[in-house]
Amino acid sequence: MNTLSYGLLALLAQESCTGYELMLKIQPVWQAKHSQIYPILAKMERSGLVQFVSVAQKEKPDKKVYSITEKGTSALQAWLPDLSAEPVKRDEMLLKMYCLWLADAATTERLFRERLKLYAKRMEKFRASLAELEGAEQGSGKPLGVRTPSFGKYVLLKRAIDHARMEIDWCEWVLGMLKSGIDSSGA
Amino acid sequence: MNTLSYGLLALLAQESCTGYELMLKIQPVWQAKHSQIYPILAKMERSGLVQFVSVAQKEKPDKKVYSITEKGTSALQAWLPDLSAEPVKRDEMLLKMYCLWLADAATTERLFRERLKLYAKRMEKFRASLAELEGAEQGSGKPLGVRTPSFGKYVLLKRAIDHARMEIDWCEWVLGMLKSGIDSSGA
């Protein structure tokens, strides 16, 4: 049981999913490919943490809908209070900062514009998700309970938006510095 | 040549370092252990991207001070304009959000307090680094040129502070929600 395994279990505690759905859902928090997910699910099934039912589909491949077992829920509850590992980040763009001074002005600007675009796109997606979640919330009547499965989605979405905002602001701040001629020895 | 190799090269373009120093310097942007750094340096030395001089030390182990070669600088300049890979993050705490509703109120609060503490500590460190960098800057007379090696450090530090600020605000926001009795079915 590694961290990713617990992550999948956490998603299954919210609702039953296929491996494919889990792969899509876990992306914002933990990047993993299907080739990593499927073997983990098989392994957790063998150890009784999850179970599945095969569902035949018309005009689509069959799927396995996984759900968490009692044993799986216990495992999750044991993992939750553990001290969380420090976040790991690997960001190629940030490595480039160390040798930015070797690049010409046009390249530097393009690098930041590309990153700006990336986070602007993500911001749009997040805002749409938030609107959707808030819509569903109004429909249900309840104002969002801390002890409900959707609370996690909500705080994660808030954080994703705050993060994208920060990244966008940072890019614009640097872009501003590049233009405002703090250094004009460009190209 | 993988991304980490270019990162080490980028640091060496700023100033000559030992493997140990590179390992410490690269942490904020790309977590890597010494066991990964040393073999890469040896490999880059064999392919002529870096070179080193052995320096004997009194009362400390000998060290190898690496510096970038012309070939290494060319390689860096070829890498810089490439489209940067999307940042990768893996954050155990965020995975826990999906099953927060399975935890009792005290555990939930402790989880966020631990994270708050982590980023508060980092914030202190970053602020100290910024003060140091601004002090050195005043000493040199120049206001910080975009085309100088310290510009990278500066924008990275600004970003690190913005990021820590965001993490702290998020934790406090969630902690506020937990207290203000949006849900009081605790413990």
Next chain:
DNA sequence: TGTACCATGTAAAAAGTTACATGATTGA
């Protein structure tokens, strides 16, 4: 006395990515 820092390296294991494999549908 135990931990942390400096300093380098190798070996083994775990985690993650890319590629191979299959196959139908839908939209650009």
Next chain:
DNA sequence: TCAATCATGTAACTTTTTACATGGTACA
């Protein structure tokens, strides 16, 4: 027609982590 989405799996490879190895100094 090409790419994307749904859907599952394995094999090969790369990257990263953990553990093994050594050894002195300095600070609680």
